[in-house]
Amino acid sequence: xxxxxxxxxxxxxxxxxxxxxxxxxxxxxxxxxxxxxxxxxxxxxxxxxxxxxxxxxxxxxxxxxxxxxxxxxxxxxxxxxxxxxxxxxxxxxxxxxxxxxxxxxxxxxxxxxxxxxxxxxxxxxxxxxxxxxxxxxxxxxxxxxxxxxxxxxxxxxxxxxxxxxxxxxxxxxx
Amino acid sequence: xxxxxxxxxxxxxxxxxxxxxxxxxxxxxxxxxxxxxxxxxxxxxxxxxxxxxxxxxxxxxxxxxxxxxxxxxxxxxxxxxxxxxxxxxxxxxxxxxxxxxxxxxxxxxxxxxxxxxxxxxxxxxxxxxxxxxxxxxxxxxxxxxxxxxxxxxxxxxxxxxxxxxxxxxxxxxxxxxxxxxxxxxxxxxxxxxxxxxxxxxxxxxxxxxxxxxxxxxxxxxxxxxxxx
Numbered sequence: 001x002x003x004x005x006x007x008x009x010x011x012x013x014x015x016x017x018x019x020x021x022x023x024x025x026x027x028x029x030x031x032x033x034x035x036x037x038x039x040x041x042x043x044x045x046x047x048x049x050x051x052x053x054x055x056x057x058x059x060x061x062x063x064x065x066x067x068x069x070x071x072x073x074x075x076x077x078x079x080x081x082x083x084x085x086x087x088x089x090x091x092x093x094x095x096x097x098x099x100x101x102x103x104x105x106x107x108x109x110x111x112x113x114x115x116x117x118x119x120x121x122x123x124x125x126x127x128x129x130x131x132x133x134x135x136x137x138x139x140x141x142x143x144x145x146x147x148x149x150x151x152x153x154x155x156x157x158x159x160x161x162x163x164x165x166x167x168x169x170x171x172x173x174x
Numbered sequence: 175x176x177x178x179x180x181x182x183x184x185x186x187x188x189x190x191x192x193x194x195x196x197x198x199x200x201x202x203x204x205x206x207x208x209x210x211x212x213x214x215x216x217x218x219x220x221x222x223x224x225x226x227x228x229x230x231x232x233x234x235x236x237x238x239x240x241x242x243x244x245x246x247x248x249x250x251x252x253x254x255x256x257x258x259x260x261x262x263x264x265x266x267x268x269x270x271x272x273x274x275x276x277x278x279x280x281x282x283x284x285x286x287x288x289x290x291x292x293x294x295x296x297x298x299x300x301x302x303x304x305x306x307x308x309x310x311x312x313x314x315x316x317x318x319x320x321x322x323x324x325x326x327x328x329x330x331x332x333x334x335x336x337x338x339x340x341x342x343x344x345x346x347x348x349x350x351x352x353x354x355x356x357x358x359x360x361x362x363x364x365x366x367x368x369x370x371x372x373x374x375x376x377x378x379x380x381x382x383x384x385x386x387x388x389x390x391x392x393x394x395x396x397x398x399x400x401x402x
Contacts, residue, residue, distance in 0.1 A: 018334075060361070060362075060363060061363075063366065064363070064365075064366040066366075067366035067367070068366060071367075110345050113341070114338075114341045114342060114345060117328075117337075117341050118334055118337040118338035118341055119334075122329045123329070125328050125329035125337060126325065126326070126328060126329045126370055127367070129324070129325045129328035129329070129340075129341065129344055129370070130325045130367040130368045130369065130370055131366075131367055132341060132344060132345060132348075133321050133324075133325055133344050133345060133347075133348035133368040134348070134363065134365070134366055134367060134368060135345070136344070136345035136346070136348035136349050136352075137348045137349070137351065137352040137362065137363040138363065139345075139349065140348070140349035140350075140352040140353050140362075141352050141356065141362045141363060144352075144353060144356050144362075149271065150349050150352065150353040150356075151271060151272070151275065151346060151349035151350050151353055153275075153346065154274070154275040154278040154279060154282075154346060155278075155279075155282075155339075155342040155343055155346055156342050156345040156346050156349075157342065158338070158341070158342070
């Protein structure tokens with residue numbers, strides 16, 4: 001991975017009480033995931049390699065990720081980190097790889113928000129809750145396209161920050 | 175096509191892990207076992223002594239419970255009436271999966287509330303559970319409404335553990351909503367953010383359906399300390 005929170009990790013995350021400092025760390029961590037998703041869908045839609053429902057999915061989800069990035073950047077203001085560079089190889093531009101990668105990215109995203117959202121201060125929680133539900137909708141949609149169960153569990157588990165970083169590293173998009 | 179595996183219901187204990195901090199490890203462990211074996215009279219357990227803030231948490235949880243009752247009863251009735259059997263294979267799988275999840279949500283929220291849990295209200299779905307068409311249309315609206323309900327309550331819990339627990343349910347309900355919308359041919363996802371709704375707003379929507387014979391209550395029976 002190219003630098004940033006996805007590599008270095010969050011200090012004492014989930015062990016400290018919610019605070020403004022912690023909000024900044026968490027929101028930057030989530031922003032970096034959103035940057036990754038945004039860049040991925042942007043490359044996919046610009047390539048014109050997708051057709052049918054996959055194309056529809058990439059267009060719709062890409063717009064959402066743009067809005068999520070804009071929202072987190074606004075919240076963070078001057079504290080927002082800039083986007084790392086990504087190299088997706090052909091993962092964004094071949095249909096089968098695109099679908100598999102989107103599935104992984106959306107599940108990582110949902111798990112990361114479930115894990116970190118509750119650690120935010122109260123006034124940040126609602127907006128992030130209204131965002132995590134949309135990440136879960138993305139995951140359900142791409143699962144349905146892949147003929148996987150869109151809602152495999154009655155309660156979705158959180159994904160620990162360390163595991164999020166490990167999963168992202170496996171994708172090798174740095 | 176994938177199989178419906180009921181064993182996957184809260185298989186990771188996501189919800190129970192989260193409530194553990196709010197209500198203690200031994201209780202969470204007990205609930206975890208109860209969830210697997212089912213049929214245990216959980217209501218007999220008393221909640222631990224609670225602070226004032228926990229009463230508010232319990233009022234919100236009770237509203238969520240009433241709403242989960244509504245959903246679970248809706249899906250179960252459609253199964254019992256044979257409406258689910260009359261669906262396409264994909265629709266039937268969807269309906270049964272959601273039914274199993276909503277019944278699990280009832281069980282786990284009820285377990286957390288223990289004696290403070292509200293009773294199941296009487297429901298009357300009119301013709302909504304009679305045909306696959308009316309059933310699925312209602313289900314789409316109901317799932318979207320649940321997402322807004324939970325998103326709206328996430329920051330209102332005093333206990334951080336309950337906030338964490340609600341996050342594990344928000345995403346599940348959002349998955350339900352998107353699955354339902356796609357099956358019905360609607361845009362699977364509307365917007366980049368789901369709108370939060372207050373309990374009063376949700377209550378108002380539910381009232382327009384006339385599904386609830388006895389009004390949805392946030393007040394536990396025989397417990398005057400709750401003011402809903």
